[in-house]
Amino acid sequence: MHLLVFIKQVPDASQVRVNYNTGTLIREGVPAIINPFDKHAIEEAVRIKEKFSGTVSVITMGPPMAESSLKEALSMGVDNAYLLSDRVFAGSDTLATSYALWAGAKKIIEEKGDVDIFLSGKQAIDGDTAQTGPGIATRFDIPLVTYAIAIKDIDLKKRTIEIVRLIESGAETIETTFPCFITVEEEINKIRYAPLPYLIRAARATIKILNTKNTKIDSSKCGLKNSPTKVKKAFTPQKRERGEMINKGSMQDTLNFLYENIESTLKDMGKI
Amino acid sequence: MKRKDFDVIIVGAGPSGLAAGFVLAKAGVNTIIIERGKFPGSKNVMGGIFYTKAMDDLIPEFYKEAPVERHIIEQNLWFMDDVSHLGVSFKSQKYNSEPFNSFSVFRAKFDRWFAKKVEQMGALIINETVVTQPIVEGGKVVGVKTDRPDGDLYADVVIGADGVNSFLAKQLGLRNKIKPNIVALAVKEVIGLDKEKINDRFQLRSDKEGAAYEMTGPFLDGMEGMAWLYTNSSSISIGVGVVIQDLIEHKTNPNDLLEKIKAHPSVAPLIEGGQTKEYLAHMIPEGGYYATPKLFTDGFLTTGDAIMFVNNVNREGSNLAIESGKLAAKTYLEAKQTGDFSSKSLSRYQDKIRKSFACKDLSMYKNMPKLLEEKRYFLTKYPQFFIDFVYDWFSVDGVSKPDKIKKAKKEFGDKFGYVNFAKDLYAIWRYMIR
Amino acid sequence: MIKQDIGEYKHIWIFVEHKDGKAKSVSFELISKARELAEVLGCEVHTFALGKKVKHLADEVFRYGANKFYFIEDNLLSEYKTEPFRDAASYLIDKYKPEIVLIGATTLGRDLAGTIATKLNTGLTADTTGLDIDKKTNNLLMTRPTFGGNLMATIFCPDNRPQMSTSRPGVYKAVEFSVEGEVVEESFKFNKSNYLKTVIDKTLESEEAVNLNFYDVIVAGGLGMETKENFKYVKELSSILGGTWAASRKAVQMGWAPQTRQVGQTGQTVHPKIYIACGISGAIQHQVGMKSSEIIIAINKDEEAPIFEIATYGIVGETGKILPAMIDLFREKIKKER
Numbered sequence A: 001m002h003l004l005v006f007i008k009q010v011p012d013a014s015q016v017r018v019n020y021n022t023g024t025l026i027r028e029g030v031p032a033i034i035n036p037f038d039k040h041a042i043e044e045a046v047r048i049k050e051k052f053s054g055t056v057s058v059i060t061m062g063p064p065m066a067e068s069s070l071k072e073a074l075s076m077g078v079d080n081a082y083l084l085s086d087r088v089f090a091g092s093d094t095l096a097t098s099y100a101l102w103a104g105a106k107k108i109i110e111e112k113g114d115v116d117i118f119l120s121g122k123q124a125i126d127g128d129t130a131q132t133g134p135g136i137a138t139r140f141d142i143p144l145v146t147y148a149i150a151i152k153d154i155d156l157k158k159r160t161i162e163i164v165r166l167i168e169s170g171a172e173t174i175e176t177t178f179p180c181f182i183t184v185e186e187e188i189n190k191i192r193y194a195p196l197p198y199l200i201r202a203a204r205a206t207i208k209i210l211n212t213k214n215t216k217i218d219s220s221k222c223g224l225k226n227s228p229t230k231v232k233k234a235f236t237p238q239k240r241e242r243g244e245m246i247n248k249g250s251m252q253d254t255l256n257f258l259y260e261n262i263e264s265t266l267k268d269m270g271k272i
Numbered sequence B: 001m002k003r004k005d006f007d008v009i010i011v012g013a014g015p016s017g018l019a020a021g022f023v024l025a026k027a028g029v030n031t032i033i034i035e036r037g038k039f040p041g042s043k044n045v046m047g048g049i050f051y052t053k054a055m056d057d058l059i060p061e062f063y064k065e066a067p068v069e070r071h072i073i074e075q076n077l078w079f080m081d082d083v084s085h086l087g088v089s090f091k092s093q094k095y096n097s098e099p100f101n102s103f104s105v106f107r108a109k110f111d112r113w114f115a116k117k118v119e120q121m122g123a124l125i126i127n128e129t130v131v132t133q134p135i136v137e138g139g140k141v142v143g144v145k146t147d148r149p150d151g152d153l154y155a156d157v158v159i160g161a162d163g164v165n166s167f168l169a170k171q172l173g174l175r176n177k178i179k180p181n182i183v184a185l186a187v188k189e190v191i192g193l194d195k196e197k198i199n200d201r202f203q204l205r206s207d208k209e210g211a212a213y214e215m216t217g218p219f220l221d222g223m224e225g226m227a228w229l230y231t232n233s234s235s236i237s238i239g240v241g242v243v244i245q246d247l248i249e250h251k252t253n254p255n256d257l258l259e260k261i262k263a264h265p266s267v268a269p270l271i272e273g274g275q276t277k278e279y280l281a282h283m284i285p286e287g288g289y290y291a292t293p294k295l296f297t298d299g300f301l302t303t304g305d306a307i308m309f310v311n312n313v314n315r316e317g318s319n320l321a322i323e324s325g326k327l328a329a330k331t332y333l334e335a336k337q338t339g340d341f342s343s344k345s346l347s348r349y350q351d352k353i354r355k356s357f358a359c360k361d362l363s364m365y366k367n368m369p370k371l372l373e374e375k376r377y378f379l380t381k382y383p384q385f386f387i388d389f390v391y392d393w394f395s396v397d398g399v400s401k402p403d404k405i406k407k408a409k410k411e412f413g414d415k416f417g418y419v420n421f422a423k424d425l426y427a428i429w430r431y432m433i434r
Numbered sequence C: 001m002i003k004q005d006i007g008e009y010k011h012i013w014i015f016v017e018h019k020d021g022k023a024k025s026v027s028f029e030l031i032s033k034a035r036e037l038a039e040v041l042g043c044e045v046h047t048f049a050l051g052k053k054v055k056h057l058a059d060e061v062f063r064y065g066a067n068k069f070y071f072i073e074d075n076l077l078s079e080y081k082t083e084p085f086r087d088a089a090s091y092l093i094d095k096y097k098p099e100i101v102l103i104g105a106t107t108l109g110r111d112l113a114g115t116i117a118t119k120l121n122t123g124l125t126a127d128t129t130g131l132d133i134d135k136k137t138n139n140l141l142m143t144r145p146t147f148g149g150n151l152m153a154t155i156f157c158p159d160n161r162p163q164m165s166t167s168r169p170g171v172y173k174a175v176e177f178s179v180e181g182e183v184v185e186e187s188f189k190f191n192k193s194n195y196l197k198t199v200i201d202k203t204l205e206s207e208e209a210v211n212l213n214f215y216d217v218i219v220a221g222g223l224g225m226e227t228k229e230n231f232k233y234v235k236e237l238s239s240i241l242g243g244t245w246a247a248s249r250k251a252v253q254m255g256w257a258p259q260t261r262q263v264g265q266t267g268q269t270v271h272p273k274i275y276i277a278c279g280i281s282g283a284i285q286h287q288v289g290m291k292s293s294e295i296i297i298a299i300n301k302d303e304e305a306p307i308f309e310i311a312t313y314g315i316v317g318e319t320g321k322i323l324p325a326m327i328d329l330f331r332e333k334i335k336k337e338r
C-alpha cells in the first residue's frame, strides 16, 4: 500500500502577534512547525502502513526551509519525502497550490507507484482555507472524505475503506474505494513518541527536490501571477477591547446585570 | 555476535560533543550524537564570549561563515560597590585583526550552525531524545538507553558530553554529586538595543566591534561571584553567577542580584531603553582543577562541562569544551588502531588533557576557589578600601594629596594590618602564580 | 492563466443548503446580503438547490428576495456526497454563468466549494466575513480572517468568473423581502459508476460527534470546572440557551470532555454569538479558537486570568457557585419571556 501525505510548514499561529501600530503580523522569532492537523495525517498514514505494510511518502510545497518539516515527518516514520520548491510557485493561491501539488504527486506516483490513500490536514492554521485537499482530490477525480475522525476498517482485497467523518449534525461512516483522498481532524489519533530507529533513518534520509525542471508542472499555472485570487489588502482586525468586569455586590445582582446586557442578543437569536 | 550500531555514541550536542563528532566523522568514524533539546543549542538559549583558538584549529576561519555577533576589542574589569566602580580597561586595535581573539555569540544560533557542519562531515545528530542510562556489560560501557521506543544503541565507545549535570558520569561512578560550593548559579538576560546606540555607548566604530565587562566587588555582599556584560550585534547580554552555597547562606535570589546590577548607576546608562528579549538560568561548574572527576572508564570518555572543564576566572568554557571534545575524539582514533577500548587504552585521554593549555590554565587557578573561600574579604573589604581611596583622592576637599596618602596609609594599617596584607599577597602568589 | 470573457457572466448565485428538505438559515442570510450587492451591480439574485426533493424550497427563497430558483432533483442527491453535488453544481454554474457564487461556510459548504472551484478553474475565497463591491471595477471584495483571526485579508478575483466565496453563517442578517420568483428545473445526467462513496451509517450528534460551528451559543468549561461531575452545569446552561457545550484542552486531557469538543488551535475554531468560558484561563492556543465570538462571557476566580483581556463581560468567582445561580436565573427568565 502506498500512502501520500500533503503537509504544510506554517508559522505557529499561536505565537504570531499583531503590531496594532503598523497593522502587520510580527512573525520574527515565530517557530515554523508542521501544520498540526497534517501531523495527524502523517501519524495516521504511518499507522496504516505499520498495520498493512507499505510505504508512506510526504510532499510539501514551500521554500527550502520547509525541509526541516520533511525531516520531522521522516522521523515520524515516513519513508520518502519530497520538497516541491521553485521560485515560480511563490504567491500561489489555493487553486494554483492544488495544481502544483497534484502535478508533484503525479511525479511521485511515477517514481514510487500508484497511491492508494492520499491524506492531508483538514486545514492549515495560517490560511484556514481547507481548500487544498478538495482541490487535489478533484484534479485526481477520486472520492474525497473531509473531516475524518476515525478510520474504521480497511479491506485490502476489496480495496475499500471505512471512514468516520464529522458532519453538521453528528458523524457519518462512509465506505469508499481506493484511491481516495482523506482530510483529517486532530482526534483521528494521538501522535506517538516515535521509536529511535525512525529518527535514525530520518537523519540519514535525503530529501528529494521537485521543481519545474524535473516535473511536468506547467509554470503558467503557478505563482502569484497565475492565481485567480489576489490579495487587495491585509489589515489587522480591531483589537478586542477588554470588556467590563461585572461586580454588583451580590451574585444575584451581578447575574441580573449580565442578563440585561445580553437580553437583546438572545432575542435576536430567537432564544427568547 | 555482539550488537553494534555505531562506532561511537556521543551524548549531548553542546560544543564538546559537536567537536568530538566533527573530528570523528571527519576521520570516517560512524558516529551518532544524541541531544535532548529540539535542536543543538536550543537548551542553551543564550551565548557568551567565545574564544576563537580551539574552534579555529578545527574549522579554520569559521567566523567568516558562522553566526557570530561582535569580536571583542575591549575588556574591562570593574570593582563595584553600590554607587561606584573602579575599573581596569584594556582596548587594543590588535584585537581588530583576524583570526580575532574572541566573539560574542548566541549559542542557539552558533551550536545549530556547528551541528550542520558536523552533519556535513557525516555524523548523525538525533534531537529530542534523552539518554537515560549507560548500558554496561561485563564492566564495560557498550551503549546507551534512550527514552524512545526501541531506543537502545550499542557502540565501541560512548562519549559523555552531557554538560554540567552529567548523569552519565554520575551513574558510572566517575564523579560525586556536585556540591553547592563548586557550582555557580547564573542568571542572564538579553536586552535588545539598536546597533547605533550600542556603538555610541561603548565607543565602538562599527557593529562588528564589541566590548566586554566583568564585575565583582563589595556590591555582592561578600558572596563569591561575578557579573558580566557584553555586546552582541543588536543586544546586550548581562548576567551574574554566584556560587550556590553563598546564595543559600545569604538567602539571596540571583534574580534580585541581577536587578540590582541592572540598576547600578554605572550599568544602568549602558542598557537604558533596551527591552529584555530572553531570560535564562543555568549552572556553571566552578570547581576548577580539583573538581575534575575521573575522565574515562572502559568504553567511555567524558568531556567539557561534564568534567568541570571551565575556567571561571577567565570565563572560558565553550573553548575548553571544544578542546576536550577534540582530545576525546583523538583518543578514540588511537584506540581504534588496536581495537582496544579498555580503560587502559583510553587512559591516554588523561595525558592529553593534562598537557593541554586548558588544563594548564586550570592548574594555575586551581587553588582559587579555596583561597576565596578562606579569604572572602578579598572580594569585599580590599576592593571597598581602594574604591574609597580613589574617591577620596579625586575629591578636592581642602585636604592635600600627601595628607590623603598619609590618612589612607594609616587607615589601611588599622583596618587590615600591614603584616596581614603581606601575608595575603604571599598567599595569592603562592596559590596562583606558583 | 487563461483569461475568460468575463463579460458573459451575470447575476449572483446562492447555493441553498438544506437538511432533510429544510433550508439552512445561512442561505437566507446570503440571499439578503446578495440583494445589497446586486443593487450595486444592477443584477439579480438567483438561487440553486440540489437534492432528492427540493422544489418546495423555492417559496422560501422567494420570500427572502431571490429572483430565480434553479434546482436538480435526483435520487443520487438524496444524501450529501461531494462528487455528485460537485458535478451537478458545476454543470449549472457552467451553463448559466453567474458572476458571483456564494455558499455558506458550513461543513458541507466548505467540502463542496473547493471542488467546484477546481472544476471550474476559478478562484475561491473561503470563510469570508465581509463582502463588498469595488465600485470602480465591479469586482467582489471578499474579506476573511487568517492566522487564527490575527490578520484580515481582502481578496478579489479580477480575471476569472464566477467569483466564489464561502461565507460564515451568522454574519449577515436574513431580511424578508417577498419577490415573485421564477422556478427553473434542470437535470443532469450523472454517470453513476463515477461515484464510489456510500454512506453506511449516520450517528446523530452525540457527546463524541459534534460540530461546534453549528451553534450560536457555546458554553465551554476548563480546568477551573474542577471535576467531571461539575461539567453538568456547563451542559445544562448550554441547553437552556439552546446552544452546545465545549471544553479547553486541559479539560479534554482530564477526560471531562471528548476531543471533538475542544476549542482552540488544535481543536475547533468557533465564532458563536455568545461564548461563555467557565474556569478557562484563556491561553493563547484557546483564544485563537474562540476570540472572534461576538460576545464573550468569562467566569474565573482569578481576576488576572488572560481570558478577561478579551471578554466582553467578566465575572470573578467560583464556577461551582456562579453556574448554578446562572442556570436558575436564565431558566427563569427564558421561561418568563416565552
Ligand SMILES: Cc1cc2nc3c(=O)[nH]c(=O)nc-3n(C[C@H](O)[C@H](O)[C@H](O)COP(=O)(O)OP(=O)(O)OC[C@H]3O[C@@H](n4cnc5c(N)ncnc54)[C@H](O)[C@@H]3O)c2cc1C
Residues within 6 Å of the ligand: B011, B012, B013, B014, B015, B016, B017, B034, B035, B036, B037, B040, B041, B043, B044, B047, B048, B049, B050, B051, B129, B130, B131, B132, B161, B162, B163, B164, B167, B186, B187, B188, B239, B282, B283, B284, B303, B304, B305, B306, B309, B310, B315, B316, B317, B318, B319, B320, B321
Ligand atoms: C550563564 C553562562 C555563561 C557562560 N559564559 C561563557 C562564556 O562567556 N564563554 C565561554 O566560553 N563559556 C561560557 N560558559 C560556559 C559554556 O557554556 C560551557 O562550558 C559549554 O557550553 C560546555 O559545553 P559542553 O558541550 O560540555 O556542555 P553543554 O553545552 O552543556 O552541552 C551538553 C548538551 O548535552 C545535552 N544533554 C545533557 N544530558 C543529556 C541526556 N541525558 N541525553 C541527551 N542529551 C543530553 C544537553 O541538552 C546539552 O545540549 C557559560 C555558561 C553559562 C551557564
Ligand SMILES: Cc1cc2nc3c(=O)[nH]c(=O)nc-3n(C[C@H](O)[C@H](O)[C@H](O)COP(=O)(O)OP(=O)(O)OC[C@H]3O[C@@H](n4cnc5c(N)ncnc54)[C@H](O)[C@@H]3O)c2cc1C
Residues within 6 Å of the ligand: C221, C222, C223, C224, C225, C226, C247, C248, C249, C250, C251, C262, C263, C264, C265, C266, C267, C268, C278, C279, C280, C281, C282, C283, C284, C285, C286, C289, C299, C300, C301, C302, C305, C317, C318, C319, C320
Ligand atoms: C501546540 C499546543 C496546542 C494547544 N491547543 C489547544 C487547544 O486547541 N485548545 C485549548 O484549550 N488549549 C490548547 N492548548 C493548551 C493551552 O495552552 C492551555 O494549556 C489550555 O487552554 C488551558 O486550559 P484551561 O484554561 O482549562 O486550564 P488552566 O490554564 O489551568 O486554567 C484554569 C483556570 O480556571 C480558573 N479556576 C480554577 N478553579 C476555579 C474555580 N473553582 N472557579 C473559577 N475559576 C477557576 C483558574 O484561575 C485558571 O484561570 C494547546 C497547547 C499547545 C502547546
Ligand SMILES: Nc1ncnc2c1ncn2[C@@H]1O[C@H](COP(=O)(O)O)[C@@H](O)[C@H]1O
Residues within 6 Å of the ligand: A006, A007, A008, A009, A035, A037, A038, A059, A060, A061, A062, A094, A097, A101, A119, A120, A121, A122, A123, A124, A125, A127, A128, A129, A130, A131, A132, A133
Ligand atoms: N503548500 C502546501 N504543501 C503541501 N500541502 C499543503 C500545502 N498547503 C496546504 N496543504 C495541505 O492542505 C491542507 C489544507 O490547507 P489549506 O487549504 O491551506 O487550509 C493542509 O492541512 C495540508 O495538508
